[in-house]
Amino acid sequence: GAVVSQHPSWVICKSGTSVKIECRSLDFQATTMFWYRQFPKQSLMLMATSNEGSKATYEQGVEKDKFLINHASLTLSTLTVTSAHPEDSSFYICSARGFGQGARNEQFFGPGTRLTVL
Amino acid sequence: DAKTTQPPSMDCAEGRAANLPCNHSTISGNEYVYWYRQIHSQGPQYIIHGLKNNETNEMASLIITEDRKSSTLILPHATLRDTAVYYCIVIQNQGGKLIFGQGTELSVKP
Numbered sequence: 575g576a577v578v579s580q581h582p583s584w585v586i587c588k589s590g591t592s593v594k595i596e597c598r599s600l601d602f603q604a605t606t607m608f609w610y611r612q613f614p615k616q617s618l619m620l621m622a623t624s625n626e627g628s629k630a631t632y633e634q635g636v637e638k639d640k641f642l643i644n645h646a647s648l649t650l651s652t653l654t655v656t657s658a659h660p661e662d663s664s665f666y667i668c669s670a671r672g673f674g675q676g677a678r679n680e681q682f683f684g685p686g687t688r689l690t691v692l
Numbered sequence: 693d694a695k696t697t698q699p700p701s702m703d704c705a706e707g708r709a710a711n712l713p714c715n716h717s718t719i720s721g722n723e724y725v726y727w728y729r730q731i732h733s734q735g736p737q738y739i740i741h742g743l744k745n746n747e748t749n750e751m752a753s754l755i756i757t758e759d760r761k762s763s764t765l766i767l768p769h770a771t772l773r774d775t776a777v778y779y780c781i782v783i784q785n786q787g788g789k790l791i792f793g794q795g796t797e798l799s800v801k802p
Contacts, residue, residue, distance in 0.1 A: 578735075580735075608789065608790070610792075617779075617792045617793060617794050617795060618730075618736065618792040619792075620789060620790070620791060620792075623789060665733070667735050667736070669735070669736075669790070680738060680741075681738070681790055682738065683728075683735035683736045683737070683738075684735050685734055685735045686733070686734065686735045688733075
């Protein structure tokens with residue numbers, strides 16, 4: 575199947591700083607990318623959907639000014655957590671959907687990024 | 693998108709078949725049934741999906757009832773590495789958003 579990577583795999587930062595997480599589709603063109611957040615012992619919660627070249631659509635209750643999403647190319651989306659606080663500590667997972675070898679218009683997930691805010 | 697109901701947890705003996713049920717009684721005619729699994733601290737992994745007919749691939753089989761109100765994911769010979777949370781998701785088409793419920797935590801025991 576298609577491969578999605580995330581960087582970094584884990585990050586620790588101080589409260590008040592901003593953190594950028596990258597999501598890349600390695601062998602297909604991702605027309606749509608999704609960002610999820612997962613707290614311990616809970617299911618994945620969809621935060622936002624982004625289509626290449628256009629603004630992201632945020633789910634209800636997700637602050638778009640706090641979680642900045644950029645999807646500037648067909649292989650890269652970034653999530654920036656601005657002015658992070660301890661309650662933003664979570665497991666952030668991206669997924670991508672598109673076309674190309676192995677993609678089949680299915681949704682494939684990255685390995686996740688563990689964010690810890692001190 | 694239709695909501696799904698899954699048992700919160702199940703156990704299975706290693707080498708035996710694991711049968712994971714999912715109820716989706718409000719599914720509509722153009723909605724697909726997708727199964728993903730998530731091994732601890734990893735991203736979800738696609739397993740299989742179907743619309744009406746039963747499906748089989750190298751990982752699992754998907755049995756969908758004739759009325760489409762429920763389905764069963766079958767792992768034919770479960771191994772310890774199949775221990776994970778299994779999510780059954782119904783989406784309107786192959787371009788829909790995946791909304792995760794609580795899933796079934798499958799524990800494969802030696």
